[in-house]
Amino acid sequence: MSTPLFPLFADLRGRPVLVVGGGAVAERKTEALLRAGARPRLVAPELTTALQGWRDDGRIDWTQGVFQPAQLDGVWLVIAATADGTVNRAVAAAAEARCLLANVVDDAELSTFQVPAVVERGLLQVAISSGGGAPMVARHLRRQLETMLDDSWGDLVGLLTRQRDRIRQRFPDMGERRRFFERLLASPLPRLYRQRLQAQAENLFQSALDESVQRAPEGSVALVGAGPGDAGLVTLNALRAMNEADVILHDRLVSDDVLRLARRDATCIEVGKSASGHSVKQDEIHALMLAHARAGKRVVRLKGGDPFVFGRGGEELEFLRAHGIPYEVVPGITAAVACAAYAGIPLTHRDHAQSVRFVTAHCKDSLDTLDWASLAQGQQTLAIYMGVAGLENIRARLIEGGRSPQTPFAIVENGSRREQRVLNGTLADLPETARSHQVRSPALLILGEVAALAQTLHWFGHAPLQPTGTPTHSRNPQAPTLQAA
Known part of the structure; x- marks a missing residue:
């Protein structure tokens, strides 16, 4: 199909649509029709449990049996959703003879309309179609749009729909009306809906509608x-x-x-x-x-x-x-959570650490304000957002406070990025290890018994690097390692 399809949105409220088939695919198509307010008519030897429930509730009509062309009389659209190619072709041919649009599931050549991938936010709908040729691409784009359009857009469209007549009366000229919408959408109105401040949003809309002159947008x-x-x-x-x-x-x-x-x-x-x-x-x-x-x-x-x-x-x-x-x-x-996760280090662990503390140590002044005696206590993890120049002081103050020199550490450099490196060692050799591997910012220091788990639980990038003479317990013995000089 080289010619692009003509896009349209159909109002099917209360209008009959024929669905040929009673299986899982027919169920999905029928559910979408019900959401649009259509009156589905199904033709199939049997129905799924959900379809039977909708039939029992009076939401759909069902003719038990096989498709007959006369069943197309009086319907607005037809969807062929069977696994029988012969039946699907018969539905398409009968619809063509009646100048009736038909969709044959998974057969673009037989279809005269396609059901697009749709992002719905209330009355706002964004439809994506590949013309039936590459539906996975349409679904992929839909997932991307799902991340960009939150529910507040539905609230915004709902407001503008309710106020449509007032807007048209206030701005009968199409150009003025377009400029009003541009000002409105550039105003704090969308943000207020995101923040769930509906009353403020409606007040702002009312003020914008009442203004006779354009006001500069609010930043x-x-x-x-x-x-x-x-x-x-x-x-x-x-x-x-x-x-x-x-x-x-x-x-x-x-x-x-x-x-x-x-x-x-x-x-x-x-x-x-x-x-x-x-x-x-x-x-x-x-x-x-x-x-x-x-x-x-x-x-x-x-x-x-x-x-x-x-x-x-x-x-x-x-x-x-x-x-x-x-x-x-x-x-x-935050970096502590992400870097630890990407290094395979649980910040808390029932056997090793019942608490975690976030600490900043970017300069000497910040080091002087810390309670080192408290930080040196065991059974906790320290996540130190570090300037790499202060490691000697960190080691000295923790050991002075009573932390064992054999306490494991991990330095995660460029955590979560393609160039991530993890260095393991003990508090006693912390600054020497960092210098030997020329650690650079951004880097996070994790200190505590859980840091040693990076050796066995790492999953992202190369295995952790260790000082010379330290045994490596890596799940990937083929991963390259660097030894400290």
């Missing part, structure tokens, strides 16, 4: 967690925010794979902090958020991991609130 900021680097760990809400953003202010450690998910015409500005090299101060980040939001832009402040776990998200929300900028927060998978 907003979304603090979005990008996760540790693997684009597959980005949440659906984060993906939605990135696809709506006009401006993305992103950390240095947000991966290229994640940035490629963003809206193509968004302005991306790196605002990362680095112990060495170019670094953007927090006050400058605040100023950028404020300037772009006041210019009416939808701003995404994209952070590695989670905005509220050592991400200074609280400071940024306080700033936005103080300046009257609307905001929302999209949590992300």
Whole structure:
């Protein structure tokens, strides 16, 4: 089929549609027809249990037996859903003779209409068709769209449907009406529905409808967690925010794979902090958020991991609130959780660790504020978000606090990314191991008995690296390992 199909949405409310077949496929097609308000008529020797139930409830009509062309009289569409090719061809031929559209399941050549893959959000429907030639591609695209369109779109379409007559009366000119919709969709209205603030959303709509002059769009900021680097760990809400953003202010450690998910015409500005090299101060980040939001832009402040776990998200929300900028927060998978999982390390374990503590150790000042005696206690896991230069101090203070020098550690470098490395050892040789393997940021230190489990439970990338002389208990003895000098 080289010519594209003509797309349309059919109103089948109360209208009879013939379904030939009574098996599982016919059941799926009948269910879709019932959702659309159609009146299905089935022809089949027998029915599935669900179809029998719908027949008993009076929702469908059933003629027991085989297909006859006369059964097409008075119906609007016909679907052939049998496993018998002869029957399906007879249905298609009889429909063609009556100028009646027919769908033959899994046979594009016999069909005169196709049932597309559909994303439904209330009254909003997005249909995808490959013309019947590659249905798996249509289903794949549907799954992608499912991630981009949340339920709030159904609420928004419902509001605009209910208010359609008022909108047309207020803006009888089509051009004015189009500009009104553009302003409305660029306003905070979609965000308010996402936040389940229906009353505020309807008030905003009413205000927009009553205004006689165009008002500048109101900007907003979304603090979005990008996760540790693997684009597959980005949440659906984060993906939605990135696809709506006009401006993305992103950390240095947000991966290229994640940035490629963003809206193509968004302005991306790196605002990362680095112990060495170019670094953007927090006050400058605040100023950028404020300037772009006041210019009416939808701003995404994209952070590695989670905005509220050592991400200074609280400071940024306080700033936005103080300046009257609307905001929302999209949590992300924090590095400790993701890096541990991708290294095969359970952060808690009934035999080894009954608690886990997240610690930041990016500089000497942060080390001085920590309760090392408490951190040195056993039966807990430490997940230390680290600047790799402070390992000597970490070792010394933990050992001084009573932690055994033989406590296992794991350093996860580039956790969840293609270039991930995991280093195993004991607290006694922590800084030497990191130096010998030239560990670089981003890297997370996991310290506690559970860290040793990376040797047997690792599943992603190469087996963990160990210092010289340490036995390797890897499930994959062929994986390459590097020994410390």
